[in-house]
Structure formats: C-alpha cells, structure tokens
Amino acid sequence: MSQLGSNAPSSPSTRRPIVVQKYGGSSVADVERLGRVADRIVATRRAGNDVVAVVSAMGKTTDGLLALAREVALSGEPPRRELDMLVSTGERVAMSLLSIAIQARGVESISFTGSQCGIITNDRHFDARIIEVRPHRIEDELARGRVVIVAGYQGVSYRREITTLGRGGSDTTAVSLAAALSADRCEIYSDVDGVYSADPRVVPDAQHLPEMTFDMLQEMAHAGAKVVNAHAVEWARRAGIAIFARSTFDPISDTPKETVVRANAPNDAFARSVSCDRDVAMLEVRGEDAPNRLLAALEGAALPLLAFDGAAGHARAVVSLISAPDWPATRAVLEHIACVRCDVAFVSVVGPAIASEPAHFMALGRALALADVVPLAQSFGPLRLSIVVDVKVADATQRAIHAAFVNG
Ligand code: ASP
Numbered sequence: 001m002s003q004l005g006s007n008a009p010s011s012p013s014t015r016r017p018i019v020v021q022k023y024g025g026s027s028v029a030d031v032e033r034l035g036r037v038a039d040r041i042v043a044t045r046r047a048g049n050d051v052v053a054v055v056s057a058m059g060k061t062t063d064g065l066l067a068l069a070r071e072v073a074l075s076g077e078p079p080r081r082e083l084d085m086l087v088s089t090g091e092r093v094a095m096s097l098l099s100i101a102i103q104a105r106g107v108e109s110i111s112f113t114g115s116q117c118g119i120i121t122n123d124r125h126f127d128a129r130i131i132e133v134r135p136h137r138i139e140d141e142l143a144r145g146r147v148v149i150v151a152g153y154q155g156v157s158y159r160r161e162i163t164t165l166g167r168g169g170s171d172t173t174a175v176s177l178a179a180a181l182s183a184d185r186c187e188i189y190s191d192v193d194g195v196y197s198a199d200p201r202v203v204p205d206a207q208h209l210p211e212m213t214f215d216m217l218q219e220m221a222h223a224g225a226k227v228v229n230a231h232a233v234e235w236a237r238r239a240g241i242a243i244f245a246r247s248t249f250d251p252i253s254d255t256p257k258e259t260v261v262r263a264n265a266p267n268d269a270f271a272r273s274v275s276c277d278r279d280v281a282m283l284e285v286r287g288e289d290a291p292n293r294l295l296a297a298l299e300g301a302a303l304p305l306l307a308f309d310g311a312a313g314h315a316r317a318v319v320s321l322i323s324a325p326d327w328p329a330t331r332a333v334l335e336h337i338a339c340v341r342c343d344v345a346f347v348s349v350v351g352p353a354i355a356s357e358p359a360h361f362m363a364l365g366r367a368l369a370l371a372d373v374v375p376l377a378q379s380f381g382p383l384r385l386s387i388v389v390d391v392k393v394a395d396a397t398q399r400a401i402h403a404a405f406v407n408g
C-alpha cells in the first residue's frame with residue numbers, strides 16, 4: 001500500500017481501494033451537516049482508501065430552482081435546456097463547499113462538475129441518459145492522493161451542452177463512476193439506514209432489510225420507492241458493483257447498519273417491500289379502438305409507462321410524472337383524448353417470485369377487501385403486484401398490504 005498523501009501515481013500492485021460515496025440532499029442540507037459529511041470523507045481517506053464523493057444539491061435546492069423557473073415562465077413551459085443550466089448549479093454549490101470543508105480539515109481535495117469528470121450523455125435535456133464515462137481527470141487526481149468531489153445529477157452531451165439525469169440522478173452519477181473506475185464499493189448515504197419493508201412513516205412496523213438483489217431494488221425503484229434511483233441500480237447490476245445503503249446520521253463505524261444490494265443475496269428469499277408512488281397519473285379512454293388511441297397519445301407524451309390494460313372499448317394507463325417538468329402542458333394535450341386523474345397512487349408489493357403464485361393474488365384481494373379499498377386498476381410483473389388507488393386511501397392500502405405480505 002502506498003503512503004497516504006504520496007504524490008506518486010499508484011501502480012496496480014500498490015493501488016489503494018477505491019470507494020465511491022454518494023451523499024443525498026438531506027445529508028448536506030446545511031453547513032453543519034456538510035461538515036459531518038466532510039468528516040466522514042476524511043475518515044475514509046485516512047483509513048487508506050481513494051475516495052470519490054458524489055454530492056446532491058443542498059436540501060430542497062432543486063425544487064426551489066424549479067419553482068423559480070416556473071414563475072418566470074409565466075404559464076408556459078420552461079425550456080428544458082435552460083432548466084439544465086439552472087438546476088445543475090445546485091450540485092456545483094454543494095461540491096465546492098464540500099471540497100473547501102475537506103481542505104479545511106487538512107486533506108487535499110478537488111471538485112469537478114459532471115462534464116469535467118467525462119460523464120457523456122445523450123441530449124435529452126432534463127432527463128438525459130449516460131452513454132459513456134471517461135474519468136481520466138478523476139484518475140489523475142486520485143493518483144496525486146487527492147479526494148475528488150463530484151457534482152451529481154449532471155453530464156455533458158455530445159453537442160457540448162450541460163444535461164441533467166432526471167430527479168434523483170446523483171445516484172446514477174455515483175454508480176456509473178464506480179463502474180468506470182472499477183471501484184471496490186459504492187456507498188449511498190441518505191437520511192435512512194438502508195431499505196425497509198415499507199416507508200416507516202406510513203407503516204410503523206416496517207422492518208429493516210439487511211440485503212437484497214439488484215433485481216428487487218430495481219423493481220422497487222420503478223414502483224416509486226425513493227431509496228436508490230432505478231437507472232443507478234441498472235448500472236450497478238450491469239457492472240456488478242455492490243451498493244451499500246447507509247444513514248449519513250449514524251456514527252462513523254466499521255460495522256454500520258446498512259442494506260447491501262448485490263447480484264446474489266442468499267438471505268433475500270423472504271425480502272418483501274411495499275412502496276407507493278404518488279407522482280403518477282391515470283389515463284382512461286373509452287370507445288372504439290380505445291387501446292390504440294391511448295397508446296398513440298402516450299407515445300407523443302414520452303412519459304414512462306407503469307401500467308397498461310386495454311380491451312375493445314376501454315383502455316387505461318398509469319404513467320410516472322417524476323421527470324415531467326412540462327406536465328401541465330402535456331396534460332392539456334392528453335385531456336383532448338383521455339380522462340386524466342392525478343389524485344391516485346400506485347401501490348406495489350415487491351418480492352422474489354411474488355407474481356408467480358395465484359395465492360398471492362388472492363391474498364392481495366382479501367387484504368384490500370378487509371381494508372375496504374377498491375382498486376382502480378391492477379398490474380403485475382415477475383417481482384411485483386401493483387394496484388392503483390385513490391390517493392386518500394394510499395396509506396391505508398400500504399398498511400393493509402404490508403400486514404398481509406410482510407407480517408402475514
Ligand atoms: N438534486 C437532484 C434532485 O433533487 C438530484 C439528486 O438529488 O440526486 O433530484
């Protein structure tokens with residue numbers, strides 16, 4: 001192992017372990033918390049690791065910037081390119097402050113934007129996908145013994161435009177960098193100490209899940225669980241990078257409480273989790289050729305589809321609104337052909353083989369009947385059973401499903 005602080009580039013045999021850490025908005029919400037994050041990064045560096053820390057915008061900064069954009073856009077849609085110029089600044093503020101805090105603690109560090117880190121994306125502004133990562137500058141700085149702080153959630157397109165990666169995109173920055181650097185681990189710090197069987201604020205007896213597979217976490221993320229961004233899990237799965245989800249507020253420890261996500265999780269056979277997505281809309285079309293008319297309208301709207309069912313005279317779809325800043329305008333267009341409802345929630349139970357047993361569908365039906373919940377629509381995938389309900393009964397639905405599937 002090379003000396004800490006050595007300026008000599010490390011050869012493969014003396015290479016320090018590379019740890020990529022990601023800190024979410026609540027971890028750096030104010031100066032005091034930012035200082036604690038700096039302490040954790042410094043401790044990780046002093047333990048003999050190379051550290052790359054990806055940071056989100058402080059607290060609710062992104063929401064605040066988006067609100068300003070909507071205000072100045074009057075009743076129109078803010079142009080997506082300008083939105084990217086705007087919201088990418090949130091992470092730049094956090095990265096530079098964090099680097100200053102680390103240097104104040106006597107450790108060398110440098111901050112980079114996504115573009116400086118070689119994160120190349122397509123040109124879909126506000127919801128871009130990473131195409132490749134060329135982290136040469138990071139590698140050079142690590143070799144100089146520096147900690148590298150990276151602004152999450154952003155990259156640069158082939159047209160040299162700044163892009164952002166969709167809400168919650170800092171996770172994707174972290175995992176894609178971990179993959180490109182062949183990191184030893186990727187730690188994701190937030191205000192919760194891992195993944196639970198439900199949101200503990202809604203379901204008081206939710207249980208901590210110590211481990212799970214990429215597949216399960218990805219399905220949960222698609223079902224609206226705000227643990228780790230779905231694209232980030234996809235990167236982790238493809239590159240085989242284990243994710244360690246921890247709380248930023250726990251004391252620094254060698255044996256922290258955490259959820260480990262990896263390809264093989266031998267003890268996950270009974271891991272089940274209930275999630276709820278309120279950032280959705282349900283669309284219904286009646287009459288001749290209803291399924292095709294609805295699908296054609298959705299094609300134009302480019303909103304991610306969560307559920308769809310259709311028969312001759314009736315079709316129904318549920319779409320995700322999380323990365324749709326122009327939803328009011330899109331909604332106005334869709335309302336010409338469909339009945340659009342936003343007062344709905346998409347509630348799912350995710351678990352290994354959950355939809356391969358008829359008994360599980362019956363258990364779901366019984367749990368809903370017992371709680372007096374009438375589902376508006378249903379859908380399922382191999383690892384997921386989902387229903388759409390009126391948002392007023394979303395919490396009661398989660399508790400009923402958790403009682404039947406997790407504690408049942
Ligand atoms: N700041 C961005 C957001 O709030 C990205 C992130 O937090 O990962 O969505």
Ligand code: MG
Nearest residue numbers: 024025056168
């Ligand atoms: Mg965030």
